Amino acid sequence: MATKTSERDYRYGFSMPDTSVYRSPKGLSKKIVERISYLKGEPDWMRRFRLRSYDIFRAKKMPSWGVNLSNLNFDDIHYFVKPTDKKSNNWSTLPRQIKNTFDKLGIPEAEKNIFAGVGAQYDSEVVYHSLKQNLEKKGVIFLDTDAALKQYPEIFQEYFGKAIPPGDNKFAALNSAVWSGGSFVYVPSGISVEIPLQAYFRINSKAMGQFERTLIIAEPGSNVHYLEACSAPLYSQNSLHSAVVEIFVKKHAKVQYTTIQNWSDNVYNLVTKRAFVKEEGSMRWIDGNIGSKVTMKYPSGVLQEKGAKLEVLSFALASRNQIQDAGGKAIHLAPYTSSNIVSKSISQGGGKSIFRALTRIAKNAKKSKTHMRCDALILDNESKADTFPNFQIDENDVVATHEATVGKIGQEQLFYLMSRGLTEEDATRMIVGGFLEPITREIPLEYALELNRLMNMEIKGF
Amino acid sequence: MLKIKNLTVASEGKTIIQDINFRLRPGETHFLMGPNGAGKSTLGLAIMGHPNFKIKQGQVLFRKKNIAKHTTDQRAKMGIFLAFQQPTEFEGVKLLDFIKAGLGALWPRRELHTASVRKNIASTLQSLDMGQDFFDRSLNWGFSGGEKRKSEALQLLTLKPKLAILDEIDSGLDVDSLKAVAKAIVRLKKNSRTSFLVITHHSRIARFLKPDFVHIMVDGRIVKSGDKKLIKRIEQYGYKNI
Numbered sequence: 106m107a108t109k110t111s112e113r114d115y116r117y118g119f120s121m122p123d124t125s126v127y128r129s130p131k132g133l134s135k136k137i138v139e140r141i142s143y144l145k146g147e148p149d150w151m152r153r154f155r156l157r158s159y160d161i162f163r164a165k166k167m168p169s170w171g172v173n174l175s176n177l178n179f180d181d182i183h184y185f186v187k188p189t190d191k192k193s194n195n196w197s198t199l200p201r202q203i204k205n206t207f208d209k210l211g212i213p214e215a216e217k218n219i220f221a222g223v224g225a226q227y228d229s230e231v232v233y234h235s236l237k238q239n240l241e242k243k244g245v246i247f248l249d250t251d252a253a254l255k256q257y258p259e260i261f262q263e264y265f266g267k268a269i270p271p272g273d274n275k276f277a278a279l280n281s282a283v284w285s286g287g288s289f290v291y292v293p294s295g296i297s298v299e300i301p302l303q304a305y306f307r308i309n310s311k312a313m314g315q316f317e318r319t320l321i322i323a324e325p326g327s328n329v330h331y332l333e334a335c336s337a338p339l340y341s342q343n344s345l346h347s348a349v350v351e352i353f354v355k356k357h358a359k360v361q362y363t364t365i366q367n368w369s370d371n372v373y374n375l376v377t378k379r380a381f382v383k384e385e386g387s388m389r390w391i392d393g394n395i396g397s398k399v400t401m402k403y404p405s406g407v408l409q410e411k412g413a414k415l416e417v418l419s420f421a422l423a424s425r426n427q428i429q430d431a432g433g434k435a436i437h438l439a440p441y442t443s444s445n446i447v448s449k450s451i452s453q454g455g456g457k458s459i460f461r462a463l464t465r466i467a468k469n470a471k472k473s474k475t476h477m478r479c480d481a482l483i484l485d486n487e488s489k490a491d492t493f494p495n496f497q498i499d500e501n502d503v504v505a506t507h508e509a510t511v512g513k514i515g516q517e518q519l520f521y522l523m524s525r526g527l528t529e530e531d532a533t534r535m536i537v538g539g540f541l542e543p544i545t546r547e548i549p550l551e552y553a554l555e556l557n558r559l560m561n562m563e564i565k566g567f
Numbered sequence: 568m569l570k571i572k573n574l575t576v577a578s579e580g581k582t583i584i585q586d587i588n589f590r591l592r593p594g595e596t597h598f599l600m601g602p603n604g605a606g607k608s609t610l611g612l613a614i615m616g617h618p619n620f621k622i623k624q625g626q627v628l629f630r631k632k633n634i635a636k637h638t639t640d641q642r643a644k645m646g647i648f649l650a651f652q653q654p655t656e657f658e659g660v661k662l663l664d665f666i667k668a669g670l671g672a673l674w675p676r677r678e679l680h681t682a683s684v685r686k687n688i689a690s691t692l693q694s695l696d697m698g699q700d701f702f703d704r705s706l707n708w709g710f711s712g713g714e715k716r717k718s719e720a721l722q723l724l725t726l727k728p729k730l731a732i733l734d735e736i737d738s739g740l741d742v743d744s745l746k747a748v749a750k751a752i753v754r755l756k757k758n759s760r761t762s763f764l765v766i767t768h769h770s771r772i773a774r775f776l777k778p779d780f781v782h783i784m785v786d787g788r789i790v791k792s793g794d795k796k797l798i799k800r801i802e803q804y805g806y807k808n809i
């Protein structure tokens with residue numbers, strides 16, 4: 106049946122000549138960790154934090170429960186590539202290659218039309234940052250994480266590494282040792298950031314590791330939507346993207362974190378994301394995975410106080426030579442908490458998608474509710490989908506529900522759409538679009554349109 | 568318009584339609600009647616190119632062209648339309664987007680703006696006694712029997728085919744709805760000179776849409792053809808004793 110195998114139609118695979126001002130030699134050592142900290146001029150506590158994390162990284166085994174990562178060679182990666190000395194809040198003063206890259210990706214254009222603030226990271230560091238003045242006046246902080254460490258050391262130290270300590274997992278330890286760039290967002294009490302903030306992460310270098318670190322603090326009653334996207338050139342050598350994202354959602358605060366991940370097919374994407382949610386707070390992850398060679402990512406929420414809510418809505422497209430291992434994690438520690446983990450995956454051209462999710466409800470987290478749903482759509486006979494839902498519930502007075510479907514596009518559905526003149530390919534795209542609709546409708550319209558365009562390009566049909 | 572020549576159709580090795588013949592000229596309306604399981608729906612699906620139904624013998628000629636080798640979407644582009652008896656349901660596919668995609672496929676050179684498409688369909692919706700919110704619902708998703716018929720009728724009226732095969736478009740409709748749907752179809756016939764092959768086992772739609780010919784199908788064969796008087800005889804004698 107599958108006469109065409111789908112190669113991804115990846116239009117972001119271009120690269121620019123290397124104009125970096127510093128590049129650490131391949132491989133990782135204590136010396137390199139020290140060097141990163143030195144170049145950044147960090148306080149001593151951060152240098153020690155990095156070194157401690159490095160030891161944990163070395164001591165921890167590779168995770169054995171998921172995707173086989175044995176082809177990931179830690180010695181074949183540059184851990185720090187400083188793109189420029191000229192960080193700016195003005196696109197036109199950036200080095201030409203870098204500016205051209207972001208122009209090609211449409212970031213300055215999107216900034217004008219859609220976003221309240223934009224951060225752009227190129228290899229290891231953020232090169233551009235902006236925030237609308239009215240938000241700055243209200244006390245909203247939106248900075249790259251390196252700058253935040255210098256400008257707001259107290260808030261920084263209070264939260265950094267508290268949701269995801271270095272010992273959480275091997276890749277969180279690695280990030281903690283070599284982190285660079287990422288976004289720092291602070292929203293004061295009662296402030297609502299109506300328009301989303303965006304960060305764009307671009308890898309340009311070959312055999313590169315990008316380890317951004319994002320920290321979002323939403324004070325009581327505040328509200329913010331942060332959106333991140335990413336891409337990289339297509340190289341034959343592997344790259345590694347291993348971010349850590351920590352979010353603190355205070356009482357009655359609301360945070361939405363949207364990711365549209367479109368790495369090139371040579372990138373290992375191994376990311377740890379966690380939110381701590383206080384009383385009646387609400388955390389929502391929207392997690393889209395289209396690119397990468399391997400993705401392992403399970404955005405999570407720890408519901409620490411009464412009435413806290415978590416939603417994880419994810420979708421994945423696994424094409425030829427791709428493994429998308431994604432899902433979510435909910436930890437209920439208090440009564441009346443609720444979680445909803447929904448995943449939609451599409452596999453085509455021999456790709457593999459895996460849904461992996463865990464809900465844990467602690468004793469005494471009475472009247473809590475959790476729902477897990479995963480739908481997998483397989484477009485041809487070579488492709489695969491697996492699901493691993495997991496519930497660990499220590500309290501009786503809860504409601505836990507689970508639904509799962511794995512299916513192929515039905516012949517009757519195709520026939521119906523084709524009987525109105527749609528080609529098989531267009532019919533397939535239309536069905537896939539409908540399948541993803543419950544998730545895409547939650548993404549800002551401009552982004553959803555871009556996403557649909559992207560999906561239409563990627564979906565090849567039979 | 569449509570010529571069925573010595574047609575035999577099988578599914579999974581089982582013959583369902585056996586050696587049937589008829590000819591439908593431009594602008595004509597033919598009724599295909601018969602008991603359940605006679606093979607009427609199969610004929611509609613086979614003309615549209617459903618992969619489960621294979622032409623074993625004979626030909627289906629559409630405007631003098633043998634369409635056996637054409638894919639379903641190509642047949643639609645030639646001007647054939649099938650109103651399904653059991654339309655498939657699509658969660659998340661908006662009815663409006665689907666109709667727009669169909670229009671785009673059938674008339675690739677025509678400019679299609681959602682707003683103008685919406686306006687054109689709006690009046691059609693009104694003629695079918697349907698609310699405007701129908702647009703934004705998922706295609707056939709959770710539709711009642713009557714809504715499904717109306718969704719098919721809406722597509723028919725918008726896509727304006729040369730030949731429309733209507734499979735039980737009258738079933739599951741109350742009297743008022745039937746009247747609205749039938750009237751809209753009659754208008755289409757008049758304005759666009761669409762030809763119709765109407766599959767039904769009720770005679771009531773004949774009150775609105777007058778057949779030029781009636782064919783009776785039993786056990787995969789056309790056992791009798793005639794004019795509309797045949798319908799009266801079916802009412803009197805049933806299919807078995809005609």
